[in-house]
Amino acid sequence: MRETKGIDNEVRTKALAECLKRKLYSATDFGDIIAYVKRQRQVHETVIDKKKEVKTLNRLSEWVLETEAYKRKVDTYTVLMEVE
Numbered sequence: 001m002r003e004t005k006g007i008d009n010e011v012r013t014k015a016l017a018e019c020l021k022r023k024l025y026s027a028t029d030f031g032d033i034i035a036y037v038k039r040q041r042q043v044h045e046t047v048i049d050k051k052k053e054v055k056t057l058n059r060l061s062e063w064v065l066e067t068e069a070y071k072r073k074v075d076t077y078t079v080l081m082e083v084e
Contacts, residue, residue, distance in 0.1 A: 004034070011037050 004012055015033040019025070024033065 007034060007038075 011034060015030060015037045018033050018037065019030055022033075024030070
């Protein structure tokens with residue numbers, strides 16, 4: 001029962017219930033079910049990040065964010081890519 005050392009009681013209880021449900025009675029199966037239950041818990045334990053407003057560090061950054069890049073037509077690039 002080395003596998004059960006340091007395992008949460010809730011995980012052990014769920015693993016034992018699952019073993020009884022599936023009629024698995026060996027220690028090896030119990031260890032496998034513990035690993036299975038632990039993997040299932042990781043899937044469902046999601047961390048929800050709350051949206052935080054990102055603020056600029058200085059005023060200079062604000063005008064940089066508002067600038068628009070010059071947009072060229074694709075023809076400008078296709079002429080450069082043509083090989084004769």
